[in-house]
Amino acid sequence: MSHIVVIGAGQAGASLVAKLRKDGFDGEITLVGGELDPPYQRPPLSKAYLLGEMSKERLYLRPESFYSDEKITLRLGEWVNGIDTDAKCIEIGDETLSYDQLALTTGSVPRRLPSEIGGDLENVFVVRDLADVDAMAPHVVSGAKALIVGGGYIGLEAAAVCAKRGVAVTLVEMSDRILQRVASPETSAYFRELHAAQGVDILEGVGLSSLQGKTGAVTSATLSDGRELDVDFVIAGVGIVPATDLAEAAGIALDNGIETDAHGRTSAPDVWAAGDCASFPYRGERIRLESVPNAIDQAEVVAQNMLGGTKDYVATPWFWSDQYDVKLQIAGLNTGYDNVVVRKGDGLVASYWYYRGEQLVAVDAMNDPRAYMVAKRLIEAGKTADKTIVADAEADLKLLLKA
Numbered sequence: 159m160s161h162i163v164v165i166g167a168g169q170a171g172a173s174l175v176a177k178l179r180k181d182g183f184d185g186e187i188t189l190v191g192g193e194l195d196p197p198y199q200r201p202p203l204s205k206a207y208l209l210g211e212m213s214k215e216r217l218y219l220r221p222e223s224f225y226s227d228e229k230i231t232l233r234l235g236e237w238v239n240g241i242d243t244d245a246k247c248i249e250i251g252d253e254t255l256s257y258d259q260l261a262l263t264t265g266s267v268p269r270r271l272p273s274e275i276g277g278d279l280e281n282v283f284v285v286r287d288l289a290d291v292d293a294m295a296p297h298v299v300s301g302a303k304a305l306i307v308g309g310g311y312i313g314l315e316a317a318a319v320c321a322k323r324g325v326a327v328t329l330v331e332m333s334d335r336i337l338q339r340v341a342s343p344e345t346s347a348y349f350r351e352l353h354a355a356q357g358v359d360i361l362e363g364v365g366l367s368s369l370q371g372k373t374g375a376v377t378s379a380t381l382s383d384g385r386e387l388d389v390d391f392v393i394a395g396v397g398i399v400p401a402t403d404l405a406e407a408a409g410i411a412l413d414n415g416i417e418t419d420a421h422g423r424t425s426a427p428d429v430w431a432a433g434d435c436a437s438f439p440y441r442g443e444r445i446r447l448e449s450v451p452n453a454i455d456q457a458e459v460v461a462q463n464m465l466g467g468t469k470d471y472v473a474t475p476w477f478w479s480d481q482y483d484v485k486l487q488i489a490g491l492n493t494g495y496d497n498v499v500v501r502k503g504d505g506l507v508a509s510y511w512y513y514r515g516e517q518l519v520a521v522d523a524m525n526d527p528r529a530y531m532v533a534k535r536l537i538e539a540g541k542t543a544d545k546t547i548v549a550d551a552e553a554d555l556k557l558l559l560k561a
Contacts, residue, residue, distance in 0.1 A: 203290075205315060304389065313393070451475075516542055
């Protein structure tokens with residue numbers, strides 16, 4: 159009987175094994191994960207779960223019974239030590255497990271603050287898994303003082319939750335502005351004002367020099383401008399990197415992640431990859447997407463191809479972020495944009511439309527689902543949007559779909 163092994167029990171791994179069964183694979187499936195919990199949603203961790211508005215069980219992508227019902231062997235709390243692509247087996251502890259096909263859905267790992275500046279002190283957290291958030295939650299209480307390092311979406315989401323809980327928040331961003339790597343100055347300004355209105359102190363162009371502590375726990379921070387802050391805890395939101403150690407040790411080709419072809423195959427025979435850890439061809443270049451939709455869609459395409467399909471994975475990038483009462487929805491990739499058209503609605507409603515010349519490439523829509531949906535349809539169809547209509551808040555965006 160054929161045996162498919164999947165390493166990584168996150169969103170991509172869970173989607174892949176479910177799709178294998180749905181499409182009729184009746185061989186053996188083993189899903190290996192380092193955490194003790196079954197596959198769960200990560201986006202609510204730093205929002206609803208940290209706020210106490212969502213139980214752990216509601217995070218689970220599927221009930222635990224799903225895996226036993228579908229005859230999927232879950233090996234949780236176990237770490238793979240190595241992959242032998244010639245012998246077609248993996249090492250788990252002292253055990254060797256053979257496979258006919260292997261999928262790597264190992265995801266990504268957060269960058270941590272260096273130990274030489276105090277990053278290994280207690281109460282210095284990252285936001286990536288249940289254990290991280292469970293450890294952090296007791297400290298996120300009214301009256302506490304938090305330092306958040308990094309002004310990307312992870313840092314800003316953490317700032318929003320902390321502020322809602324009554325924590326005094328200082329956020330530092332080394333770049334000239336928050337969201338500089340991923341968004342326009344207009345989007346940065348929108349979220350800067352949103353957080354300032356909630357009492358978050360955002361310091362741009364300022365880095366963290368060092369953390370100090372007593373009895374092993376962080377108590378203060380020194381910033382790059384010489385400022386010193388008393389802090390009760392620190393959250394590092396300084397990005398993530400693809401989890402490629404296993405693949406690299408096995409001699410599998412890497413390129414900003416585990417390199418795959420359009421079908422999801424790696425350089426090793428019968429080894430595939432999907433999700434945050436995988437880089438793949440996209441419109442003449444190679445990209446890696448860190449998003450739930452990509453993890454699901456790519457994993458399902460890989461599952462089909464593992465069963466003999468020849469389907470290219472055609473990404474349709476979209477993302478979201480929830481901060482306070484604002485839902486940000488992003489469609490497309492703004493790489494290479496050179497101009498932005500602003501569409502302002504009432505209150506917190508706004509959208510920023512990214513163009514490369516006259517071609518629409520992406521949109522950031524805040525509390526504006528119609529702008530998001532219209533732009534997404536246009537981008538996926540390779541069409542553009544009349545800038546005059548976009549800029550006119552009174553114009554019906556449906557006109558853009560008829561052009």
